[in-house]
Amino acid sequence: MDAKVIKQEGQTLKIVGTSPVRPDGTPKVTGLARYGADFALPGMLWGAILRSPHAHARIRAIDTSKARALPGVKAVITAEDFPEQKFEFVGPERVAVNFWHMTRNVMAREKVLYEGHAVAAVAATSKAIAEEALRLIEVDYEPLPHVIDVDAAMQPDAPLLFEDMITRGIDPPPGKPSNIAKRIEFNIGDLDAGFAAADEIVEMSFKTAPVHQGYIEPHACLARFDSNGQGELWSASQGHFVVRAFTARLLNMNIGDVLVHPAEIGGGFGGKTVIYVEPLAAALSRKSGHPVKIMMSREDVFKATGPTSGSSMTVRIGVKKDGTLVAADGVFKFQAGAFPGSPVMNATMCGFAPYDIPNVRSVGYDVVSNRPKSAAYRAPGSPISAFAVESVMDAVAARIGMDPLKFRLLNACKTGTPTVWGPKHAHDGYAETIKAVLAHPAYAAPLGKNQGRGVASGFWFNNGGESSATVHVNEDGTVVVATGSMDIGGSRASMAIMAAETLGIEYDDVRAIVADTASIGYTHVTGGSRVTFATGIAVVEACKKVIVELCARAAMIWKLEPGEVVWENGCAKPAGAAAGKFEPMPLKAVAAKRALTGGPIGAEASVNAGGAAPGFATELCDVEVDPETGSVKILRFVVAQDVGRAIHRSYVEGQLEGGVVQGIGWALNEAYIYDDAGHLLNAGFLDYRIPVASDLPMIETVLVEVPNPNHPYGVKGAGEVNIVPAMAAVANAINNAISRRLTDLPMSPPKVLAAIHSGRKG
Amino acid sequence: MNEILYETPQTLESAVALLAGASGQARVLAGGTDLLIQMRAGRVMPGLLVDIKGIPEMTAIVAESGGFRFGAAATCMELIEHEAFAKEWPGVTDAVKLIGSIQVKGRATVGGNLCNASPAADSVPALIAAGAVARIVGPGGKREARVEDIPVGPGKTSLADGEIVISFYLPPRSARSGDAYLRFTPRTEMDIAVVGAGVNLTLDETGICNQARVSLGAVAERALLVPEAAAALIGTKVDDDALQRLAAAASAACRPIADKRGTREFRIEVAGVLARRAAGIALDRARRNS
């Protein structure tokens, strides 16, 4: 709550920027909120999933006869229950999906590709019978050699996950298959000339571990089917429209025949933008004729749902003595998991994006290996390349003897700076975050023994896209705002604030809800920090339509022309020639007369919002390193982020704090530990160490507000970029404390202690 | 889909009889913070659970012959909140405090911590350093055993079939003595020791250490009593030199595995560091306890 706000320009707003009580708070605190696992129906069966014990194996045969014969078992499914999908990548390259892959990830076909890969599922009258049935399914596996690490997976003799996979993005295509699904390259300027002109060049290589999103709620859903083939799902996701589209596609149904109810969600961070249990529950329900519920365990979540990629990276940066960046080269190799589709393209785009560098090459490889398919995680890809780039930036600043923040400020991108992927930056905001940290008292605070300070910055695109909202004026003048955006970060509060502000009414008079897929227009996932921006625009647009209608109704009551009435401070008011003729009429009074003036008042707006503005963040971290154990304590952490405008202040602060905390976990402890057979050894929160509260200081947030002119209230999206600089900030702080450069995440105590013992200097 | 019989005997005799009469696998249930998790994971599937929390001798904390006796089924929170006990045995109390969260400690017991036989159990090295003696009952009657003799390997104890640990006895606290326990975990809480070190020492009137016990956790298949490390302290003023020798002896006694929680080298090195730091704290406490 100690956030500092840096305002860029005045705009008199009454509710935007305050922190009213969140509408979803009480049900969550009192345990009444209904999450994915909280739904039940009469006649409901329990679904259970049989998972692969092998990291890599061919499925010779599956015999489900004994399971089907077990009393209480109502349906057993395997990949045969799902239609084959066409092999093609659909959608924009950065987020393309391939249903041939998706159906195989949801249910293994020819092969199992990771431990925990689903091979069959059953529905039975009790959980215990379902579990028993799984034990009766006989799968004949031919175990195959496996590969976990990304560099090992790229070796020419590595075991192949897909025997016919030819790397995309290389011209001419390679003659031999490999685990490299795709190569991408972006260039600007002349790289060789750039490095030739450099006074100093720093090159380093890095490795990062895949990390899980760590949401508290395991995936869960309930599915039911009508005898006419129409299905209904209750599931916790980051986008029920996407759940609907994917499930319909995998079951070969019309989208209109699937209805998805949004359950309350217990965290997602990107990991619930994809489906796992939904098509299985739906297929079991269709086959059995009963409602079917499936809940993952935490172990299932770790073994079979997406983390973000691990990586192997090399970054080289060239600089002039005066601090001007002249060239940068990055090679980013990302683990996609068992199917192509790591966020490496984002990584190649975001890594150098904060800087004005005339000569850049950024190369990415998307590499499959025998671990769960990666899924989106908070600014997917960007934190990984930022760890490498911002570590090298730190070393470059040290090499030329420049303050690391002033070095960044000197080279900071601004409106008009070219990007490696083509278009020029269209927004400012980065420099402002650097200045905010430079001016923060933490930057000048003294450090004690074994302590160190690090800074780092980051970039994230932020998205717009398709959103829908309706605004209905109730009989008593209160208002219901419905959107299609799953609320994972407090969007109901933000939508209510924007609606109240636009309509000129009280926050408490607006009720914001998330509508199901049949009750509102298509709305894309809650991801990419897009909801407050894009869905917010839809809400404001719908409110404006309602205002037009309210003015028309008032005009009708006053017998004026619609053009003679304006909306001001929540009231209709005669204007122009009619000004002063009548007392302003509040919304409640207009609502009371709705029946006489044409009936219910409401409006819907659907948008495909362009004009999203990127997020920039600059962070400062102080650490203390125990020189005898390698333990790193985070003493202080400051995050300055350009949020455009904070709609619900404390919610936005919470986003910044949360992103930083996840970044600290990524930096210090989180990793998947595999044995030699490719089995995951730490599929639980005991040994997969996300930070606990006592590991952390209060995160100090600075909300920098450089408004986005493309949003009615200046929103830029605040959910993601906060995680981007965090690992590099921690690594740079550790380097400052012990003069050792750690390049391999996580920077766990054994690694830090080994670095202290080694002669390697940063 | 096996059935589980759940019994709540009120006397030691009936608990022993229930365990002796069980046809299949029977288990003592104390707080259940280890057992229920193992059952849910399918690692143990007992047919009989004998909940011993209703047996008075097993939950009482009482003064006895100048020392303390506490029931093996007293909860960790009850022990921590017992002011007289905490004052005499701050090291044992620190160790018990480290177990899980307040909620976990509201259920968990020291008897369970010992009998679960995890090499990383936090209270065990502290109890061994303190010289704790366990009272045990079984089909063959009652017996006593030193705590260091109970765990024999991961998940394995020297208890015979049907034996129950009733209580622990801590000897009278002599003047100028103090104990301490430290553990290393990557996280500050809700974690399992990568290394644990318990030290209990006594000084004579001139400040020279005349008794010491040092125990290490998570560096071998069970918690170790390390007499060589204690020997490094005895006869010294517990100066830097002695502490360095203690650290070296502690590291030398380690025979850890490398696992997901730490490498061998790391455990060996940090065991010495923690033993030295724990001895420093115990020394401080001993000096203040005169």
Ligand SMILES: Cc1cc2nc3c(=O)[nH]c(=O)nc-3n(C[C@H](O)[C@H](O)[C@H](O)COP(=O)(O)OP(=O)(O)OC[C@H]3O[C@@H](n4cnc5c(N)ncnc54)[C@H](O)[C@@H]3O)c2cc1C
């Ligand atoms: C979230 C969490 C965090 C944890 N953190 C820690 C930690 O930091 N440090 C740590 O050391 N442990 C930790 N534990 C493990 C556990 O809480 C402790 O080992 C606890 O002391 C076990 O006690 P209990 O009474 O719950 O044992 P139970 O689960 O009831 O029993 C454990 C085993 O001992 C046997 N047993 C119990 N009492 C007796 C007896 N009197 N006689 C004979 N056999 C007996 C049981 O049959 C069973 O096999 C944690 C557990 C959880 C769930």
